[in-house]
Amino acid sequence: MSRALRFAPFALLVLIIGALVWRLSTPTDTNVHSTLEGKPVPAFSLAPILPNKPALDSSDLATGQPHLLNIFASWCIPCVTEVKVLQTLKAHGVAVEGIAVRDRPGDLSEFLARNGDPYERIGSDPQSQVQISLGSSGVPESFVVDGKGVIRYQQIGPIDRADVPMILAKLEQAR
Amino acid sequence: MIAETGLAALWLAAALAGLQFVLMMVALRSGTDVRRAMRSVALVQGVLTLIAFAALLTVFALSDMSVALVFENSSSAKPFIYKVAGAWGNHEGSMLMWVTILAVAGAFVALLAHRTSERTTVAALGAQAILALGFYAFLLIASNPFARLWPAPPDGQGLNPLLQDPGLAFHPPTLYLGYVGLSVAFSFAVGALLTGEVDSRLARAMRPWVLGAWVLLTLGITAGSYWAYYELGWGGYWFWDPVENASLMPWLAATALLHSINVLAARGALKAWTMMLAVIAFSMSMVGTFLVRSGILTSVHAFAIDPERGTFLLALLAIYVGAAFILFAIRAPALKEGAPFELVSRETGLVVNNLILSVVLGIVFVGTLYPLFVEAVSGEKISVGAPYFDAVAGPLALLLAMLVGIGPLLAWRRERRPVLKRLQIPALLGITVLAITIILWRDMHILPRLGLTVAAYLAAASILPLTGRNPLRAPLATWGMVVAHFGIAVALVGMAANAAFSSETLAVAQPGEILTVGPWSVQLASVTPTAGKNWTAVEAELRASDGPRLVTLEPESRYYPNPPTETNESAIRTFWNGQLYTVVGKQDQNGGWQLRLWWKPFVTLIWAGGALIAIGGALALLGRLWRLVWRRRPRAEEWRQERYA
Numbered sequence: 001m002s003r004a005l006r007f008a009p010f011a012l013l014v015l016i017i018g019a020l021v022w023r024l025s026t027p028t029d030t031n032v033h034s035t036l037e038g039k040p041v042p043a044f045s046l047a048p049i050l051p052n053k054p055a056l057d058s059s060d061l062a063t064g065q066p067h068l069l070n071i072f073a074s075w076c077i078p079c080v081t082e083v084k085v086l087q088t089l090k091a092h093g094v095a096v097e098g099i100a101v102r103d104r105p106g107d108l109s110e111f112l113a114r115n116g117d118p119y120e121r122i123g124s125d126p127q128s129q130v131q132i133s134l135g136s137s138g139v140p141e142s143f144v145v146d147g148k149g150v151i152r153y154q155q156i157g158p159i160d161r162a163d164v165p166m167i168l169a170k171l172e173q174a175r
Numbered sequence: 176m177i178a179e180t181g182l183a184a185l186w187l188a189a190a191l192a193g194l195q196f197v198l199m200m201v202a203l204r205s206g207t208d209v210r211r212a213m214r215s216v217a218l219v220q221g222v223l224t225l226i227a228f229a230a231l232l233t234v235f236a237l238s239d240m241s242v243a244l245v246f247e248n249s250s251s252a253k254p255f256i257y258k259v260a261g262a263w264g265n266h267e268g269s270m271l272m273w274v275t276i277l278a279v280a281g282a283f284v285a286l287l288a289h290r291t292s293e294r295t296t297v298a299a300l301g302a303q304a305i306l307a308l309g310f311y312a313f314l315l316i317a318s319n320p321f322a323r324l325w326p327a328p329p330d331g332q333g334l335n336p337l338l339q340d341p342g343l344a345f346h347p348p349t350l351y352l353g354y355v356g357l358s359v360a361f362s363f364a365v366g367a368l369l370t371g372e373v374d375s376r377l378a379r380a381m382r383p384w385v386l387g388a389w390v391l392l393t394l395g396i397t398a399g400s401y402w403a404y405y406e407l408g409w410g411g412y413w414f415w416d417p418v419e420n421a422s423l424m425p426w427l428a429a430t431a432l433l434h435s436i437n438v439l440a441a442r443g444a445l446k447a448w449t450m451m452l453a454v455i456a457f458s459m460s461m462v463g464t465f466l467v468r469s470g471i472l473t474s475v476h477a478f479a480i481d482p483e484r485g486t487f488l489l490a491l492l493a494i495y496v497g498a499a500f501i502l503f504a505i506r507a508p509a510l511k512e513g514a515p516f517e518l519v520s521r522e523t524g525l526v527v528n529n530l531i532l533s534v535v536l537g538i539v540f541v542g543t544l545y546p547l548f549v550e551a552v553s554g555e556k557i558s559v560g561a562p563y564f565d566a567v568a569g570p571l572a573l574l575l576a577m578l579v580g581i582g583p584l585l586a587w588r589r590e591r592r593p594v595l596k597r598l599q600i601p602a603l604l605g606i607t608v609l610a611i612t613i614i615l616w617r618d619m620h621i622l623p624r625l626g627l628t629v630a631a632y633l634a635a636a637s638i639l640p641l642t643g644r645n646p647l648r649a650p651l652a653t654w655g656m657v658v659a660h661f662g663i664a665v666a667l668v669g670m671a672a673n674a675a676f677s678s679e680t681l682a683v684a685q686p687g688e689i690l691t692v693g694p695w696s697v698q699l700a701s702v703t704p705t706a707g708k709n710w711t712a713v714e715a716e717l718r719a720s721d722g723p724r725l726v727t728l729e730p731e732s733r734y735y736p737n738p739p740t741e742t743n744e745s746a747i748r749t750f751w752n753g754q755l756y757t758v759v760g761k762q763d764q765n766g767g768w769q770l771r772l773w774w775k776p777f778v779t780l781i782w783a784g785g786a787l788i789a790i791g792g793a794l795a796l797l798g799r800l801w802r803l804v805w806r807r808r809p810r811a812e813e814w815r816q817e818r819y820a
Contacts, residue, residue: 003504006503006504006507006508007500007504009451009455009500009503009504010497010500010501010504013458013493013496013497013500014497016544017489017492017493017497019544019547019548019551020465020471020489020547021489022551023471023547023550023551024469024471024485024486024489102764
């Protein structure tokens with residue numbers, strides 16, 4: 001057995017351990033990056049769901065100002081905590097628009113009455129069609145949309161308190 | 176007080192492991208006879224770890240919430256058996272179980288190893304002690320299982336409900352016993368490399384440990400596969416998931432070792448290779464533990480993950496395996512190769528077996544770690560799944576299964592008889608099955624088709640070693656080999672039939688609606704709420720019929736409040752020709768229920784085959800142990816072989 005061959009297992013081990021150490025020391029990016037970022041919001045026109053709330057149209061997002069588009073539902077438990085964070089964002093001057101997925105007017109008005117209402121407009125998406133065209137696979141999800149109606153950021157899952165500065169920064173960049 | 180006793184016992188055991196290592200150094204340097212001292216130290220160390228483990232079991236059984244680990248992993252409402260099993264259903268407890276088994280195994284090595292030379296036994300026990308020391312340090316520094324909580328909370332946080340299953344209560348102990356068996360083989364290899372006494376006596380001392388480890392790993396993998404099959408509700412038995420691969424890699428290495436060690440035991444050949452395999456087999460079990468515990472690879476099996484623990488395990492892995500590899504590189508040239516053999520011989524057969532198993536091991540290893548390397552080089556995230564493994568490892572596994580039929584028929588050293596002639600009937604059977612599949616199922620995929628062919632051939636070929644002699648007088652080890660090889664054929668039939676003939680129906684059904692899957696028509700009779708001790712559920716009643724047979728199945732969708740988790744309890748009905756597998760999911764807004772139905776012909780043969788393989792190993796182990804215990808003096812033929820070696 002040649003010398004090189006004898007030390008081959010050890011050399012291989014050093015290589016593998018090196019890679020594993022590198023992997024352990026570099027934190028993984030566990031965020032899922034949206035492929036819709038940088039693309040315009042697909043055109044949609046949603047019906048109103050509550051009598052006192054204007055409906056949502058994709059043209060409502062291209063107003064020259066950035067918007068936070070939130071996909072939610074009254075039957076979604078994480079949305080209960082998220083909606084309170086959205087009110088904090090609203091207090092910072094953020095325009096929050098809602099798409100209510102597979103929702104009923106009675107349930108929704110009760111949800112807003114109990115948890116607060118940060119939304120400027122709410123469109124009803126009874127069959128999840130707009131949700132799917134936005135590439136969203138669940139509730140809640142949120143999109144930072146710039147003044148030209150282009151998606152700048154997609155948040156998969158709820159926005160929690162710790163995300164507020166990040167979301168505000170994204171909205172500022174989209175200005 | 177109980178927890179503190181356990182902790183004290185653990186510290187004492189660690190100190191004794193240190194002493195055991197020092198004793199080895201003294202013995203190797205000065206040649207002092209330390210065997211008796213070593214034996215007592217190893218024995219007491221085993222007893223102390225048993226006391227520590229008993230203390231942990233006790234605090235779990237009593238639901239002592241002032242112990243942090245109990246609070247985090249138990250709740251007083253749990254059924255008693257899961258309270259006790261909760262002791263090892265978590266990181267700290269499972270590590271304590273691991274060192275306990277390690278130390279008890281060390282005690283048995285000290286008591287039983289009268290076959291190897293004294294120097295090698297002492298060196299192996301020293302290696303075992305340094306292994307144990309690393310894990311004691313890990314426990315005592317980074318994961319103390321006996322840490323207290325003050326004030327004690329009123330109730331605990333519960334155990335992951337997926338783990339509240341009798342199968343899983345016994346899964347970790349089985350795997351750990353297997354890993355520890357491999358660690359003993361590792362220690363023997365390191366000890367023998369230190370003393371330079373790699374011979375057939377060493378192989379015979381190692382063999383029962385390797386066999387035992389292999390039997391338990393086989394059982395662990397088989398049971399784990401069945402658990403994933405019925406508990407996760409996906410209807411699959413193997414997903415090539417990193418965690419599954421982590422358990423498969425040590426098994427593949429152990430299988431190779433199991434075969435090469437026979438060459439070393441019988442012929443004194445393949446010395447360096449066998450030592451290398453012993454080191455690799457144990458490193459694979461450490462790699463597996465590291466991959467699972469560090470969370471370095473994304474897996475569908477969610478484990479509690481902690482990068483710090485991962486680092487600790489990686490450091491232990493680097494030290495032990497690195498040291499063993501360097502020792503190997505230095506000592507391997509000094510190993511004299513044993514008896515030569517000709518091209519057509521049992522030795523060649525076993526070398527080919529080892530080559531194929533090593534290549535498959537390499538394939539699984541590369542496939543499991545490949546995403547890691549791709550991300551390191553290009554930053555791209557990929558995952559390697561069944562298409563790669565099936566395509567690359569599948570054909571090799573079939574080739575190996577072909578050769579399994581031939582190898583045992585060959586004689587040691589050289590084969591002059593026309594062995595292929597004995598394979599006429601098996602070959603004919605295989606060809607017949609191939610013809611039948613071509614006639615009946617034209618569009619069957621190539622792998623299941625070849626799988627059925629090879630299975631038919633191997634089923635017949637595996638029995639051949641018992642023919643031509645009185646089978647009752649064949650050694651138990653030969654019987655074990657035949658049973659295990661036959662088990663491969665059985666498992667192969669199950670896998671091929673499952674791949675080729677399964678039918679699946681996914682649908683939303685209203686109560687009263689009838690769905691069909693394979694030959695079965697299944698009616699959703701009703702859906703009713705139900706409750707257990709610590710869960711609530713909806714239970715569907717399904718009435719299934721394929722004409723003559725009429726059965727009722729009751730799959731559940733369960734909700735556990737503590738911690739909040741939903742699980743699907745599939746309902747499975749086993750028939751002689753397959754399994755009907757049903758899962759109930761959520762209700763949609765129109766009142767329909769998601770139903771998933773599978774008809775899986777002969778799928779149970781997969782696990783029956785796995786069980787046969789393990790039984791075969793157990794028979795061989797019994798045979799070897801019987802000789803170890805009842806015939807301590809080597810038989811004449813062994814004497815001859817040893818002198819020849």
